[in-house]
Amino acid sequence: MRFLRRFVWVTIGVLMLTGLSAVSIASSHKLVLTGSSTIAPLAVELGRRFESLHPGMRVDVQTGGSARGINDTRKGIADIGMVSRAMKADEQDLQAVTIALDGIGIIVHASNPVAALTRQQIADIFTGKITNWHEVGGKDARITVVNKAEGRSTLELFLAYFQLKNSEIRPHIVIGDNQQGIKTVSGNPHAIGYVSIGAAEYDAQRGVPLKLLPLDSVAASVVNLRNGDYPLSRPLNLVTRMTPTALAKRFIDFARSEQAYDLVEMQYFIPVSVD
């Protein structure tokens, strides 16, 4: 195996005279973040400001989902993982720091006349017992259920809250990122889905035809999230290995500092105060 590895490297090296010089320079001034698509837009903004404060640094953000954040951090592909849920029991080998709070909101198209759904109605829609908007006081149109793909923390939290199993859900479209959910729902007047409240508000403010439905008659808003009224909330974590690199630690400290509050709020998340 070692021979093979060296052999391949040598071949590559010989063929790429220019490439190798670049290889030796890189790495030490770079932070790689991977994981939750909920945190990614915030992390990009944080990275930009971090770079401007520390010239010569580079912060690369890759999305994928919370599980990928955990996975990549464990494998060392990423310096920092982004995880948009509380840590699980089998993830205690990683160190998690909460940088903000977010909630999960039910979204429909802005033209949808339905103003609120009960918990039972939402569960019934997602499990295929209610298939027409007509049954919950809307137009006579088939409901398009937008579900998340397996492994997304938004899906896990949604299921836990409604006490459903993913196998019970009868989706019509399965999506990956939050953004894809927003795009799908805003492009289909009869769709219903669930995404990060931060992401939904961010886009709704910019004229994307989208409506957040209240959950248990609590409006899905930043205010209700902040005072803890909104039932379906979650922490947004940055995770590292037990001993983070100095650079990773500096970035996480920066993300929790007051220098970053306005960025967190711009994404409609709730900053956590450092006590």
Next chain:
Amino acid sequence: MIWWKCSILFQSVSIDRWFNAGLRLGATVAALIMALILLFLLLESWPALQHIPLMRFVTDDAWHPLEDRYNLLPMVTGTLYASSGSLLLVIPLGIASALFMAFYASPRMSMLYRRLIELLAGIPSVVFGFWGLTTVVPLINQWQPPGASLLTAILILTLMILPTLVLTSYAALIAVPDEYLRSAAALGLSRWGMIYGVVLPAARQGIVAGILLAAGRAVGETMAVLMVAGNVVQHADSLFAPIRTLTANIALEMAYAMGDHRAVLFVSGLLLLLLVMILTTMAGWFGKEHHGE
């Protein structure tokens, strides 16, 4: 064949030896890549293969990797439906187009149409997917929600593999010797009589090869299908049901799969690779037998 073994000039023999060694090195790397792919897919899927019996990939009741249920069959049928549906559409369309270029169009028209097909071949799959998502899906959504469905996948796949079939069939058609055509004309066959009775049988092998090539593309296509098929894991019960294909499944879930789930995705990649290897081996045997005749 003496020149094969040694050259006349002494000096050049040593040059040739070095040259030959370099070439062999290159070829070895090229051949090693397949072995490497196989090795790494095996390595990555090993955790799952170790404790998940192979039968469970077909006998589990559904695909819910996080609930420890790993049925790959709905994705296999999704792939089969989508690719066979598009083949059904593309075979008449493709052969008709090739016939048009070879026998019905004026040389100018034929050239023009050929350029158009070549342009179509140059459109990347993600652009087809994008067009399907913004144009075809909303159209079908008005008629039969949710729009993203098996039908959309079939239509987009058809457009994508059409150029492959048209260009290969056209090459096969014009390779039919002129004497055949002249003889057919001398016999007083009508144009269609000549095509159906003489040209198509003569070009059969090339056309079949084109169909196989197109089928391979349809099975392997990922992005365009991912964008328009809706990606629900289920056995499609109608043309308007959303489906997920094996390749789309990998693209959709790989980014955030962990542990067994991740390993099972590598297993499905391994399955695709093994399928290709088996088909290639079979094609090799078939070719050899053909040669032997």
Next chain:
Amino acid sequence: MANKQIVDTGKPNHLLRDRAIQLLIYLVVLCVSGIFLWILLDLIRGGSALLSWDFLISMPRDTGRAGGIGSILVSTLLVLSIALLVALPIGWATAVLLAEFIPAMSSFGSWVRYSLQVLAGVPSIVFGLFGYAFFSIYLGMGFSILSGGLTLACMLLPILVSTAEAGLRAVPESYRLSAAALGMSRAATLFHVLLPVAVPAWAAGLLLGIGRAAAETAALMFTSGYVDRMPESLLDSGRVLALHIFDLSMNVPGGDAPAHASALVLILLLLMINLVAMHLTHLWQRRKLNTE
């Protein structure tokens, strides 16, 4: 069967049949051309408003909704050139070896050929899986342009080899015999006699390869990654144009207009590569002829 057809041809209903079939074929052609124009017009209508020099050179902002595709183009070119830098020498060496230096039935030759045939049929997403497991994780390149380029290089090999080999095989045997009779070494024969003849085929293969590489998405999702900023080294992640289109259309609400424009750019880019390379081949051939 044949006999029957000859007897039947004169009947008028066969004339009718011929007409009907001709009509059908024309309909198919109209249909295909119509759909093609539909796609093209859709793209042009959606993207031409945004398309400008500024769009090409400015950086994407706001996840691609605003700004341009400058950094994306740079990443695309980098990935493409790495793929070609690696794949061309290996691929062409393999082709030369297969066509000129070893007998077709040798076990080494058939092994190489078999594995290339398999590579040609492997779906691109499987290359993506492999690149992710091997280059990104095992060799520790992470999500990087290097990893993506090398993955693409693996994908391009079969096309480069098969086209180059076909080009060499098409050279008449008498050329080789004459060269041998003149006492030219095998290497000299290759460079001075065979290559000038085989160049158009090699260029065609190169074009095919570039076309496939520039259009590739699935193999690059997990290797060169999503980062849409200007890459500073080959170990940085860089989003290629095709992936940018995918991301804009799937994940960015309000991203349709830039996606249209990016798609137009990608198609134009592919067209241009084609034209330029064809022109070059033409020139090269003419120069060769003149000096000889």
